Amino acid sequence: MTYNHAEKGQAGAFRDDLAPTPIASTLPSTGPSTGTTTPSIHSGKGVDEKQIERVAERAILPDQLGTELSRQVRHKYASSYRKIFGVIFTVNLAVFVGLMASYKGMPNSRDVGSAASANLMVSILFRQEEFVNFWYEVFTCVPHSWPLYIRKRLAKVFHYGGCHSGAGTAAVVWYILYTILATKEWIDEPVTDELVNMVTSWILVSMFMIILTSAHPDLRRKFHDYFEAFHRFAGWTALMTFWIHNIFSARVTARQWETSLGDVLIRSPNFWFICISTSCTIASWSRLRRRTVYPEKLSDHATRLHFKYRGMAPFYGLKISDKPLTEWHAFATIPDTDPESGKINGFSVVVSNAGDWTKKQIMKPNERKLWVRGAPLHGLLYTSKLFQRIVVVATGSGIGPCLSLLFAGITPRRVFWSTREPHGTYGTRVVEEVKRADPNAVIWNTHERGYPDIVREVYQLVHESNAEAVFIISNPKVTEKVVYGMTTRGIPAYGAIFDS
Numbered sequence: 001m002t003y004n005h006a007e008k009g010q011a012g013a014f015r016d017d018l019a020p021t022p023i024a025s026t027l028p029s030t031g032p033s034t035g036t037t038t039p040s041i042h043s044g045k046g047v048d049e050k051q052i053e054r055v056a057e058r059a060i061l062p063d064q065l066g067t068e069l070s071r072q073v074r075h076k077y078a079s080s081y082r083k084i085f086g087v088i089f090t091v092n093l094a095v096f097v098g099l100m101a102s103y104k105g106m107p108n109s110r111d112v113g114s115a116a117s118a119n120l121m122v123s124i125l126f127r128q129e130e131f132v133n134f135w136y137e138v139f140t141c142v143p144h145s146w147p148l149y150i151r152k153r154l155a156k157v158f159h160y161g162g163c164h165s166g167a168g169t170a171a172v173v174w175y176i177l178y179t180i181l182a183t184k185e186w187i188d189e190p191v192t193d194e195l196v197n198m199v200t201s202w203i204l205v206s207m208f209m210i211i212l213t214s215a216h217p218d219l220r221r222k223f224h225d226y227f228e229a230f231h232r233f234a235g236w237t238a239l240m241t242f243w244i245h246n247i248f249s250a251r252v253t254a255r256q257w258e259t260s261l262g263d264v265l266i267r268s269p270n271f272w273f274i275c276i277s278t279s280c281t282i283a284s285w286s287r288l289r290r291r292t293v294y295p296e297k298l299s300d301h302a303t304r305l306h307f308k309y310r311g312m313a314p315f316y317g318l319k320i321s322d323k324p325l326t327e328w329h330a331f332a333t334i335p336d337t338d339p340e341s342g343k344i345n346g347f348s349v350v351v352s353n354a355g356d357w358t359k360k361q362i363m364k365p366n367e368r369k370l371w372v373r374g375a376p377l378h379g380l381l382y383t384s385k386l387f388q389r390i391v392v393v394a395t396g397s398g399i400g401p402c403l404s405l406l407f408a409g410i411t412p413r414r415v416f417w418s419t420r421e422p423h424g425t426y427g428t429r430v431v432e433e434v435k436r437a438d439p440n441a442v443i444w445n446t447h448e449r450g451y452p453d454i455v456r457e458v459y460q461l462v463h464e465s466n467a468e469a470v471f472i473i474s475n476p477k478v479t480e481k482v483v484y485g486m487t488t489r490g491i492p493a494y495g496a497i498f499d500s
Helices: 006-015 070-075 080-102 109-125 129-139 148-188 192-214 216-223 225-255 261-267 271-286 357-360 380-386 398-406 422-437 455-467 476-487
Strands: 021-025 054-058 289-297 303-307 314-322 328-332 334-337 342-354 367-376 389-394 413-419 444-445 468-474 494-496
Touching: 006 413, 070 476, 080 109, 080 148, 109 148, 109 225, 109 342, 129 148, 129 271, 129 328, 129 367, 129 380, 148 380, 148 494, 192 216, 192 225, 216 225, 225 261, 225 271, 225 494, 271 367, 303 357, 303 422, 314 342, 328 398, 334 398, 342 398, 342 494, 357 398, 367 476, 380 468, 380 494, 389 398, 389 455, 398 413, 398 422, 398 468, 413 422, 413 455, 422 444, 444 455, 455 468, 468 476
Parallel strands: 389 413, 389 468, 413 444, 468 494
Antiparallel strands: 021 054, 289 303, 289 367, 303 342, 314 328, 314 367, 334 342
16 A cells, blocks of 8 residues: 655645535435535515525545556555665665675675674564654654645654565575575584584574565465464574574684684674564563453444553554464554543453454453553554644544544544444444544444445545545555545545555
């Protein structure tokens, strides 16, 4: 999915020139208005009734900018995620060329190993919660007085997955090169340390190839549970093997330098890189806890799981599981408040029927325990703080993550929520929370009204509120449609990345 946008001047050009089309109606509205209401009094001879005429101004959806080819390249294929991936790979390629030139085509295995370890460390850091939250804070701390063309680019910080995958892929390539060099060194000097170094290198490469292959977006979507298992257990195996490999590699170097093993380790970048990588893994799993959950069944399609062990500020997500070694599910959290004091006293997550695990949670209405892991993590909607006004779009259970943003009440917003039977599926409480955040929220009941022309409806809200950006939480197809429909018309739009 791509999130490139036209410059602020382009967006402003067509917004200022819009010619709204007035649509007069005296019929009762079947849903929330997306237009304006103009009261007028009609009086006739012998008639003392007052009639209120509703005039809904509909904005004209502008044409998309650029040619079909330029739109496809800019807004679909050249995403920020892929750009970050490309930059990291290009930097690594430049380092590789530099090493080849410095060593006349035969780089030193220690330098190659350091490059591999550095990339692995970066890849793991961008899956460490506090590290990711730090970058979210850095990128969202700018004031609204900064130009929109800067803020809309800073909002793409949630594409940080490109750093994880880019550095991870580069690490695999470097380790393949290192393993080739280690094999050559063993052939030249077949001693025990060189043999162990070579064998552990091949084990590492095998584990990395399993992780890399299973992480391909197509395989990941089709076999997600297997992907998680491969990623986790192959990663742990690689980490343990990496320590063994690092020790024996240092022994080889110690023999060559005629010094102690400890001296080599302290002077080795590999050693410090693996210490950081290991610390990140330990930090996440050391916070594995089994917590009591209080279900609030909303319908046969959705439930709301409440946790009381701690308060949770808006804009955070958490991983939940009932089988911590095999599968984890990430959910955006919604602060729960005390009815009397209004203080945050817990948090909840909305779970809708999207598979076996979610269906099992919906069908269990009783109090029970679930596992949580790691620290709360910022997500896409946190970047909404960068804008003065936004439009929030959700379909179905996508309203769950949006409730946290609506609770925060930081950024003025309009809401468009398309779902089947909102009251019957998600309950009156959820609908009231949406209406409290935006009294004129457009809640589109697809059972009564069919599926909306969502790009046109969202653009209408952008036009009415003069919003600077659009945020959408939906399935991949609708997310791509709305993001593409907005960005190709010069409006910054952001949705979840499904291949990160």
